[in-house]
Amino acid sequence: MSSVLAFPYAPQQAWEMVFAKVKRAVVFMDDACAESLHWTGGAVKLFEAGAVDVKAFSSFEAGATNQPKAVFVVSTLLKGKTADVIKDIISLSAFQYSIVITAVAHSVHLFASNISVEAEGYPLFEQFEEKLCEWMGNMNYTAEVMHASLLFCPLSSHLLSTPTLGRLFPLIPEDVNSINRTRPDKKKFTSLSDVDFGSLPVELQISIRVLVSSLSAMLDILSIKEECFAIGHTSRIIASELANSLHCKNRRKVAQNKASLLFIDRTLDLTGPVGHHGDSLAEKILSTLPSLPGHNSDIMVDMMELTCLRCDKETRNIIAPGCLAQPNDPAASVLWESMLNLKHKEGVMEVRRHLVETASKENLPIKMTLGRVTPEQLSSYILLFKNNFRALEDHCGILQLSLATVQTIKHPDFCKSDSFLAFERLLLQVLGDSGLHIVLRQMLPMIKTKKERRNEDLNGSDILVLLVYIYSLTNEILESSQLDEAEWEVKKALVNVIHDEISSCPLLQRITGNAFSTLFCHLCIVLKSYRRFCCNSVV
Structure with missing residues (x-):
């Protein structure tokens, strides 16, 4: 498989390690990993792999007395608050087998613990395994700690996002002053171009290492020999860290495919996030409808139109919202790609076309009209599915994307x-x-x-x-x-x-x-x- 064809499957391959471990287990997962799973197949993948329950990663959650196995999936270092939450959950449960899968590589754990040379094996992970057994109350119980690159959300076949690193923002000139406060007078920086990786705040260094290790893991899956380019001071530092990594140097010797990586500081285009010149339908939806709780790259779609319940505020709260991510629905994925790539008017027409084709397949009494597409017209097509539960189930992905389009066009902010x-x-x-x-x-x-x-x-x-x-x-x-x-x-x-x-x-x-x-x-x-x-x- 070529690297281009394998690109959307790289995050899925990382999740296969999780799916292989969740059989007969209760799974505890933080928001960042949940969002990655959301775009990779959703919780249904965990249940298909044998998980018995999926819960939030919170000190207020615990396993039942008849659930001896737990899998913790986290996006952070196994220290501080993360370790405390794992301890709290285990202390409130009766686990005999605990598995922790972190999206942060062991090398980053070593760096965060100021350990410069890695001993044989994974000593920090092994130490955490001992803690897990201690928290479970028996050192003879089973514990495993491993790493999987779970930070990427495959929004489409050519677009990935890393919501857990959303706060990794490029340095600005004012940051030079704060960096200089901890440096002697003779070694103070005069501009951003003088700042190197070692002089950055520790938290920023760790975030960069997490990004570099995740990128490296994805390039490993794709067998890519990369050539790095950078525009901007922070991008230059990140590109240098990736290019000079020993693991990356070894991969480039044996990789079968080639690719160029361009790192760009977001500060070079501040008008992009705050401007209103974007014209794709997906951009309009993402900037208009409310965010899905705990997510950065998906929104809530009101599904009340397709129910037979009364439309009051209390009832709306018990109906699960729809969303944009439909990784298990090929037809909906095709429509989502169109909404991402086409201009707004063309995207709306594509939504109408998919609705018409879907209704025709189900032999629904659809009345096709030409000309301008209106939200009322799309709503009339969507309501044809309302009392047909088999059609609703078979085409739920298309209907969610269509409802998102209608609700966006009708929204006052549109x-x-x-x-x-x-x-x-x-x-x-x-x-x-x-x-x-x-x-x-x-x-x-x-x-x-x-x-x-x-x-x-x-x-x-x-x-x-x-x-x-x-x-x-x-x-x-x-x-x-x-x-x-x-x-x-x-x-x-x-x-x-x-x-x-x-x-x-x-x-x-x-x-x-x-x-x-x-x-x-x-x-x-x-x-x-x-x-x-x-x-x-x-x-």
């Missing part, structure tokens, strides 16, 4: 994205013709409190997104009294808005720490940081 795009284009034009202070003056009337706003107006979170967009596109910010005055007015208006919304907006709570007393200082720091950061980092 129309707001067009307004965002219009604002962005207008402000970008003003920025090119005049200066940042004029743009801020134009934005000032948009910053309104709840009492002043209409439905189509922007809220506090929206304004912050626009500010990030504008500051990210400003190549050079010249200090002036006009700019200081404009920023001061924006800060005062934002304080009023955020004070009005902070109790109901999770984003604002994360930014401000839910403390209004420090809010004004936060805003001052944010705007000043954007000035320096965007001038030095954005290309």
Whole structure:
């Protein structure tokens, strides 16, 4: 199998190690590994492999008295909170056989424990096995600890994500000051280009090693001899770590396939995550519908339309939400690929085509119409399946993706994205013709409190997104009294808005720490940081 064909199966192969160990076991799994499994086949794969139960990785969970075997699947180092949770679960259970599978390689455990030379075998894993037996209450019980590369989520045949490393963010110029605090005067760095791996904070070093070891494991599966390239300071460090790894050097000697790896700092395109120029249907859905709890790359689809229950708030909470991931449904996977790759209008037409073909196969009385696709039209096609339970079961994947499309188009935020795009284009034009202070003056009337706003107006979170967009596109910010005055007015208006919304907006709570007393200082720091950061980092 060529590396291109094997690419989507690399994460599945890593999960085979887990499936081989779960027979007659209760499985405890953390959110990051659960999300990876979600895109690789879901909990059904565990039950098909013989698991008797699947539970959250929490100190409040435990096995039943008739469940002697446990499998713990975690994405973190086997120390600290992770070790404490495993101990708590085992202490509350009657396990005689415990298996721990971690997504963090043994080499990273050695690095995190300041052990530079690895002894024969896996000493840290063996030590943790002894702890497991101790916690189970009998040193003669059986314990196993192993590593499997479980960090990748195969979102499509050509797209992987690593949700557990979502906080691994590139260094910015301001980070040089914090790094220099622990260095002697004669060895202080003058710029990011001077920073090397050994001078990074320990937590960041561990995160980079986790990423490098996971990439290396995937390249092993694909038998790839890689050539690394980097754009950005942090990417340069990561690429160097991968290229200089002894294991990677050995793999490149025997690998049968070749590939180029390009590492790019996310700070080189800050406008991407906050802009509204993306036009694929999948992007519209992901940015509009609420996230699936515990997940970073999937959303909740309201399935009430296909039930015979009353549609009130209490009933909705007992109906499991639908989602985008349908790895066990070939037809739905084909539609998902189209939604990812096609433009919005073409994607919606593809959804209609799949619904029509599916309804025709089931001999449902569908009335095909030409022209513009409307959410009402798609809903009428979906409702044909409502009382046909066999058809519902056979085509649940297609129906979930179709409902996600309908609910996105009907969502109030869907129309707001067009307004965002219009604002962005207008402000970008003003920025090119005049200066940042004029743009801020134009934005000032948009910053309104709840009492002043209409439905189509922007809220506090929206304004912050626009500010990030504008500051990210400003190549050079010249200090002036006009700019200081404009920023001061924006800060005062934002304080009023955020004070009005902070109790109901999770984003604002994360930014401000839910403390209004420090809010004004936060805003001052944010705007000043954007000035320096965007001038030095954005290309």
